[in-house]
Amino acid sequence: MLLKLLWSYFRIGVMNELAYRANFLVQMFQSLFSLGTSLAGLAVVFSQTSNLAGWRPAELVAVLGVYTLMGGVINLVIQPSMQRLMEDVRLGTLDFSLTKPVDSQVLESVQQVQIWRLADVAMGIVLLVLALGNLGTQVGPGEALVFGLMLLCGAAIVYSFWLMLATCSFWFVKVDNILVIFQTMYEAGRWPVTIYPGWLRFTLTFLVPVAFAITVPAEAVSGRLGWGTLVGAVALAAALVAFSRWFWLTGVRHYSGASA
């Protein structure tokens, strides 16, 4: 059901984007360019040292891989759909989703797909594969499974975070500024949050969940993930998914349409 919906929106996204093929090239160029910039930044740092607070170069490339991959997923469907959701609440077009026979949260969450962001997802995977090849033999099927689980939890946490913020628009009509703040803070995830001082690490872990989205999966793949963090990430993901669901339902009950 969810997959079929996602597939339909994906197809619409493809059709929309194919009308602007030159744009695709521009976007590809920008993605590759910003990736190159990040790698050059890493190169500058590692021209002076061989490890950064215990992280070796290949491990930081893995962090960058997760950053790119997760950023790709966010920009592919989470962010555009949530921005559209806030717009729907403001304009009253949310009515159209609420009256459809599908769960409105699902419908609203996959309604916009920016397909060229798949390029970021692909580049993130390539970076990860390269980094893992460089790290050697530490990654067995067990680690791969834990890594996948942590990625999933990270995505779930980011999604719930965005959904909660977007749901706030039922009460406060203009909340998109907060989302811009999230986008800016996401930049900080190019480096493992463990290097930041306590107050910034706290912000990046609990106020803006960059740590769980990027650093924790990267820890899983570089074999430095403790059981405590693993269980914590799963618990937090489950709790946030449940809470954001409840919050969404409360918000919808509060919604009275914009023009009706």
Added chain:
Amino acid sequence: MRHLFEIYRAQLKVTTATQLQYRVALVIWMIGIVLEPVIYLVVWATVARSKGGDVGGYNARSFAAYFLVLMLVNHLTQTWVFFEFEMRIRQGTLSPLLLKPVHPVHADVAQNVTFKLLMLVVLVPVMVVLALVFRPVIHPQWWGLALFAPTVLLAGVLRFLVEWTLGLAGFWSTRVSALNQIYYVALLFFSGQVAPLSLFPHFFQVIASVLPFRWTVSYPVELLLGRLSGRDALLGLAAQAGWILLSLVLLRVIWRAGLRKYSAVGA
């Protein structure tokens, strides 16, 4: 001259009134200004500590000084005309500006200066807090202190002229975003925002000294930190002056050529 002064005063009032309508946007701008230097500050301070306290003559606290002063200088010299120009030309909003009896560059200058002054009200307290957290130290010479303000001013003028001139590329292509992105990456590395230029290989430093970027940001920073010899400081002033003259000439020539080319999309 008096005429121009009146125009600037009017523009200052307009910009202040406009910006005060977007107070949340000021906070977002602030995060944008503060975050990146803080990230590199932390990264380099970590490197310094892992190397036993010193990297290329910088320890954790002098890195703190470098990136905090850089944050200030980058803010004081930055412009966003490059972003705006593409839109102005593509959507034809340049046309009403051309009808005014003064060169459009004056409105941009006034707007730029006002925004920076307004942002300082937010930025300075944040910088004070950051200084208390990271505890920067500097060892300036007296002439470094004296030259800091004038060189920041020249850096601002230079950066404004360069970015305004580059923005004019919009007259010939309505898609300058790629050029824009290349410019910002070059600025990031060559103006010392990723790391102090002295940490880069020698050939990179030579290129950085020939290009304008270094003179728009990192030169005043190094001056205030006391990392330049008297000779380098004078060379820097000469480089700033030379680039400013060159950009002024280019701006005039390209502006004239561009206006002939301009046909106001949508009009």
